[in-house]
Amino acid sequence: MYNRIASNRRKTIFIIFAFVIFITALGFAIGYFIDYRYGINSGYSILLMVFALIIAVVMSFSSYYWSDRLVLGLTGAVPLSREENPREYYMVEGLAIAAGLPMPRVYVIEEPGMNAFATGRNPQNSVIALTRGIMNNLNDEELKGVIAHELSHIKNHDILLQTIIVVLVGMVTIISNIFFRSMFFGGGRRSSSSSRESGSGGLISVIFLAIGLVLIMLSPLIALLIRFAVSRQREYLADANGAMITRYPAGLANALKKLSAYSEVRTANNATEHIFIASPFGKNSKVAFSGLFNSHPPLQERIKRLEEMSLGIGIKSESAIQDEIKFKDGA
Amino acid sequence: MIAAIIVPIVVVVAIIIILLLAGVGIYNGIVTLRNRIDNAWSQIDVQLRKRYDLIPNLVETVKGYAAHERETLEKVIQARALGIDAKSVGDQSKAENMITSTLKSLFAVAEQYPNLKADQHFTKLMEELNGIESNIAYARQFYNDSVLQYNTKIQTFPGNIFAGWYKFTAREYFEITEPEARGPVKVQF
Numbered sequence: 001m002y003n004r005i006a007s008n009r010r011k012t013i014f015i016i017f018a019f020v021i022f023i024t025a026l027g028f029a030i031g032y033f034i035d036y037r038y039g040i041n042s043g044y045s046i047l048l049m050v051f052a053l054i055i056a057v058v059m060s061f062s063s064y065y066w067s068d069r070l071v072l073g074l075t076g077a078v079p080l081s082r083e084e085n086p087r088e089y090y091m092v093e094g095l096a097i098a099a100g101l102p103m104p105r106v107y108v109i110e111e112p113g114m115n116a117f118a119t120g121r122n123p124q125n126s127v128i129a130l131t132r133g134i135m136n137n138l139n140d141e142e143l144k145g146v147i148a149h150e151l152s153h154i155k156n157h158d159i160l161l162q163t164i165i166v167v168l169v170g171m172v173t174i175i176s177n178i179f180f181r182s183m184f185f186g187g188g189r190r191s192s193s194s195s196r197e198s199g200s201g202g203l204i205s206v207i208f209l210a211i212g213l214v215l216i217m218l219s220p221l222i223a224l225l226i227r228f229a230v231s232r233q234r235e236y237l238a239d240a241n242g243a244m245i246t247r248y249p250a251g252l253a254n255a256l257k258k259l260s261a262y263s264e265v266r267t268a269n270n271a272t273e274h275i276f277i278a279s280p281f282g283k284n285s286k287v288a289f290s291g292l293f294n295s296h297p298p299l300q301e302r303i304k305r306l307e308e309m310s311l312g313i314g315i316k317s318e319s320a321i322q323d324e325i326k327f328k329d330g331a
Numbered sequence: 332m333i334a335a336i337i338v339p340i341v342v343v344v345a346i347i348i349i350l351l352l353a354g355v356g357i358y359n360g361i362v363t364l365r366n367r368i369d370n371a372w373s374q375i376d377v378q379l380r381k382r383y384d385l386i387p388n389l390v391e392t393v394k395g396y397a398a399h400e401r402e403t404l405e406k407v408i409q410a411r412a413l414g415i416d417a418k419s420v421g422d423q424s425k426a427e428n429m430i431t432s433t434l435k436s437l438f439a440v441a442e443q444y445p446n447l448k449a450d451q452h453f454t455k456l457m458e459e460l461n462g463i464e465s466n467i468a469y470a471r472q473f474y475n476d477s478v479l480q481y482n483t484k485i486q487t488f489p490g491n492i493f494a495g496w497y498k499f500t501a502r503e504y505f506e507i508t509e510p511e512a513r514g515p516v517k518v519q520f
Contacts, residue, residue, distance in 0.1 A: 090462045097374055098469035100367070100477070247472070 004237070005157045012161045018225070019168040020056040026175070026211070027052025033207040063167035064160075068119045068127055071166050071275065075117075076267045077107035077129040088135055091147055092128060099151045099245050104128045113264035114138070117275040118150040119163045126154045131265060138255050145252025148242035149277055155241065158234055162275045169222055170271030176215030232297040239302055243309055253306035260299045358493055364481040368502055371474035372420075375505065378467045379414065379427065385463065386411045386430075389456050393437060396447035400440050407433045420503040427467070428507060434460070471505045478502045 031048030038044070063070070082089045088106060096103050104120070107129040114134040120126035128150045130143075138146065153159055243249035259278040268280035279296045390404050410433045414426035438457075441447050448454075482501045485494035493499065 086458070086462070090465065094462075094466045094469040097378075097466055098472045100371065100374075100473045 008157045008161045012164055015161070015164060015168060015225070016060045019172070020053065020060060022172065023056035023059075024049055024053045027055075029211065030207070059171065060168070063164055064121060067163045067167040068121065068125070071117075071119045071163055071272060072107055072127065072129065074166070074170075074267070074269075074272055075109055075129065075265065076111075077109045077127075080106045080108040080130070085135070087140075088130065088143070091140070091144055095144060095148050095151055095245055099148070099155055101126075101151060101155055104151070104154060106130070108132060108135070109265065109267065111265050111267065113262055113266075113280070114259050114278075115263045115265045115268075115280050116146050116150055116277045117272075118153045118159050119275060120154070121160045121163070122157070123154050126159060128154075133262070134259075137258060141246075141248060141251035142255035142258065144246050145242060145248070145255045146277060148245040149238050149252060150242075151245060152238040152241035153234075156234070156237065158238070166271050166275060169225070170269075172215070172218075172222060173271055176218070235297050236302065236305060239306055240309065243306060249306040249310040253303045253310065256299050256303050256306070354493070357489060358497070361481070361484055361490060361493060361497075361499055364477065364484055365499070365502075368474065368477045368481055371470070371477045375467065375470040375474055378463055378470050379423075381463050382430070382460070382467070383411055383415060385456065385460060386434075389437075389453075389460065392450065392453050392456060393441060393447065396444045396450070397440060403433070403437055403440050407437055409433075420505060424505045424507065431464070471507070475504050478504055 028045050028049040031045030034044040034048075080088060085106075085108075092106050093103055101123050104118070104123075104126040105128070107127055109115075109129055109131045111131040112133045113131055114137055116128065116130045116134055118126060118128050128147065130146075134143065134146065153162070239252060242252055246252070256278065263276070263278040263280060265276065265280035268276065273280060274296075276296075278299060386407060390407055393400070394404060407430070410426060410429040414423065414430055417423040417426045441453070484490040485499045485501065490499075
């Protein structure tokens with residue numbers, strides 16, 4: 001378990017470095033094109049590179065401290081009131097005690113689909129968000145299974161990495177979208193104006209178009225990066241650890257069966273997809289590249305493993321289960 | 332000539348350093364687990380205290396409707412006093428089991444008084460009590476898990492060597508006598 005925490009820390013640092021280098025390189029590339037246009041010595045490449053570096057570093061730091069708020073904002077999660085939802089509060093409180101964690105804050109997403117996620121930078125600053133659908137449609141044992149799964153993500157320190165990926169990868173997606181759109185809108189204007197003024201405007205558009213295209217081509221690479229960082233193994237591991245907290249693997253197994261019917265969350269996007277317990281995209285999703293970004297192992301396989309655990313738990317010692325988890329994790 | 336002397340010395344020193352570092356690691360691991368038990372115990376304590384605070388309130392409410400059920404009420408109070416005075420883990424778990432069972436007979440009594448059951452204050456107290464009881468069960472689970480890990484560590488090699496040197500002793504589990512007091516499934520580890 002401590003190896004997992006260390007590995008998450010390493011990956012977080014790696015992702016931040018990759019992001020800073022990427023943004024700095026992008027700044028340099030834009031500056032280089034402008035230099036090319038106005039003469040090699042105009043110095044835009046260095047200026048923009050430094051500018052991009054500063055922005056990237058500031059963004060990395062702020063994403064460490066505030067990314068949970070951003071994720072909650074992006075998904076439209078709001079604090080859940082204790083008075084109106086005592087059932088969920090008691091569950092989170094009790095399971096947090098069983099996991100030996102401080103009580104996380106509880107948020108709700110007003111969506112009929114059944115889904116959940118955890119976010120935050122460490123166990124002391126963590127949040128569990130549940131959709132209204134999951135609260136209404138799962139029975140106590142099933143919902144406990146889901147909450148315990150999310151608590152395991154908190155305990156294994158998966159949440160910081162997952163949350164930082166949302167922000168940094170989301171940022172790259174947004175930037176590429178801006179350039180991509182400029183291809184259509186800016187591009188359209190260019191063709192009408194190019195007859196009047198020759199040169200600079202046209203060149204800038206071409207540069208933007210080129211960068212946009214490069215970024216679009218990079219997005220499979222970014223998807224690959226997410227897959228590397230958020231391996232499917234961690235979902236299996238959180239399932240297994242969660243089942244150890246509730247001592248009842250069938251609860252989570254039954255919950256996942258229900259989730260497989262309707263886990264859609266309309267506020268989810270490619271950047272936030274991987275933090276949910278089950279894929280928030282429906283079967284006929286309209287989100288671009290949704291298959292590519294799908295970082296979730298098949299629900300059928302997760303249910304199968306939980307049911308196997310459920311059969312074996314009566315006769316296995318805790319250390320045997322631990323060993324099994326380690327083995328399945330490939331560590 | 333010099334190499335023939337230095338190489339063995341370096342090897343021996345390296346081995347000693349590695350052994351020392353491994354020892355520090357094992358020792359720190361044991362202490363960490365022991366501290367986790369203390370932390371887990373304080374979690375149980377917090378929940379138990381919540382229940383102690385709630386019981387007098389509950390008894391007063393029941394008294395308002397069923398004053399002549401003196402015997403049942405007194406048993407609850409006695410069990411509570413026993414729990415507060417408990418010093419060891421064993422005494423504490425015995426007292427808590429007693430509180431749980433006396434509360435059960437109190438609820439059985441309450442069943443016979445429809446007015447009491449309809450009392451809003453009483454229903455609210457019952458809800459709170461249920462929440463606390465399940466939290467006690469969870470806290471007990473975390474405590475026992477921590478004890479299991481610690482005891483295993485100090486009883487298996489190489490932890491048992493350190494346990495001998497530094498007098499690490501096995502800790503007591505927080506036992507429950509009634510099988511139905513446990514959650515929906517009973518798992519025997």
